[in-house]
Amino acid sequence: VKQRFENPSQHWVEGIYTFPLPEGAAVDQLRMMVGERVIEGQIREKREARKIYSSAKQQGKRAVLLEQPKGNFFTTRVANIAPQASVQIVFSYQTMLDFKDHGYSLRVPLVATPQYDPNARRGLPAFLSKEHQIAYRDIGEPDSNPVRLHMDLGAGMPVERIWSDSHTLHVDKQSDSHFQVTAGDSENRSNRDFVVNWRYAEKAYSQVSLFSEPVNGEYYNMLMLMPPAPSSSIEHGARELIFVLDVSGSMQGASIRQAKQAIRSALANLDSEDRFNILFFNDTAWSVFASSRKATSRNILEARSALDRQQADKGTEMTAALTLALTREDDALFRQVVFITDGAVSNEDALLGLIEKMLSTTRLFTVGIGSAPNSYFMRRAAEAGRGTFTYISDLSQVKQNIQRLFEKINHPALTDIDIALDIPFSDLMPNPTPDLYMNEAGYLLFKTPTRPSEMQIEAQHDDSPAYLQQRVGQTNSVKGIAVEWARQKIQHFTERALNTRLDDRDRFKSQATELALKHHQVSKYTSLVAVDVTPVRAGADLFSQKLRSNLPQGWQSGRSDSRVYHLAQTATSAPWMTQAGLVWLGIAMALLLITRLRVVQGAISRG
Incomplete structure (x- = not known):
């Protein structure tokens, strides 16, 4: 994802932008472009990253801070944007795609609906701190933040159809399984989510597939389950x-x-x-x-x-x-x-x-x-x-x-799923295992000391026990499994820290932080920071500008209280700054779906 912060004013500016990403996004790479130089972001504990960024900002150095205040909300801060200049940053994320109804669907949120805060009505501190609350443009005000959307789709198998319910698409077919997909020129307003779907010509899939990724002497595994169709003669109970x-x-x-x-x-x-x-x-x-x-x-x-x-x-x-x-x-x-x-x-x-x-x-x-x-x-x-x-x-x-x-x-297709391997495994995610439903694939992730060679799966199917024993053979090596496993495990620890006894919270927070640092991922407790060592601002004042987002298409606020829906106005340091901070977003998404024989294999997308 590329973000370019432009400063059309005559003053030095810090740009602040809060935005949503796909709910399963694992952000693990950040780069700041300074002329021909590329400055790589480093993962740090959140407080340390803030300290590094604040010090660089005060010293007049260009710096970028990427934080995750909550859920799928992220905030980028760019310090010391020169007058009449721009700074471009690039960050990467990985997300799992959903396989359902013979194909995949990718949804990229381009705007967030204003969120109700029950604490505001009670006069209590907001659930989301003011610095991370999204500032919105006024109703009737022209949209800003144009977006360019391009997708390089390597589907791995022949595709029957590509479509979007949200945007007009231009599809350039490279082969039966490779396409260049672009949103139309008139579809550049970031006021609704971008959704693209593709359906495969093949309708028969393997029920079980196993993938592994070796990382530092451990194997991260992803089990893909495609449940059998439920019997049409089965009646659901009361x-x-x-x-x-x-x-x-x-x-x-x-x-x-x-x-x-x-x-x-x-x-x-x-x-x-x-x-x-x-x-x-x-x-x-x-x-x-x-x-x-x-x-x-x-x-x-x-x-x-x-x-x-x-x-x-x-x-x-x-x-x-x-x-x-x-x-x-x-x-x-x-x-x-x-x-x-x-x-x-x-x-x-x-x-x-x-x-x-x-x-x-x-x-x-x-x-x-x-x-x-x-x-x-x-x-x-x-x-x-x-x-x-x-x-x-x-x-x-x-x-x-x-x-x-x-x-x-x-007709739930598979319930009460349990797996067993010929070798020990640990850290099964998600936990508990989900139910699987008709025409939807499920994914289980876990760690092993070596590659598994045999597995057993027990579940309930049509209210009767179902049992499968299968030799794995040579598992496919797929990059990204470790990243997704870590994201889910970090999320698990984070939620435990928020919803457990007070004396256990520090332990879960420490586990989440340690895992995020190990896997170089942005989380509630860790951030990415990049600093240019060369000072560029000396003596001049620096003004902070929160960049405003569009309201979602069709959203009305005539009867909504802006105080409880976080309709914060742009936070400016002077009246002239109202239009000073503009942001241009260009999102280039490259997807690679792995296939093996007649099986749709893998659902890992890197944006």
């Missing part, structure tokens, strides 16, 4: 299905319309023996029925009537909604919760801790609505809830996506 709909102010406009259509489609998929309820929330949470009811025509009609009356307004107090949704009424019923929201909250860590505490055997499915939902929170919530995350950006695709989701909900 269940309780709870819909939770966000009707807060951030859902105004297209988002609430899409969400209502999604639930209408979902209600049409209920069986008469299902029990259901609909919960709504903004500042408070309430439900259509006092307790779940059978999906009779009368009850569905009453629920639809209540749904039609809802308007998007007020704050996003998600804690009450999650508590209500995860409170079980009947332990005998299999419980599924479908949570439909844009996820515009800033207290993700506290909410994830609540989910972990209350979930029990409930399965949680999240549906992201709008042009730029908080996918980090919704994906992590679904992972914790052993469900799936569905993103819907195109109103015309709502019914199709919800029907596909319900096919998966009705």
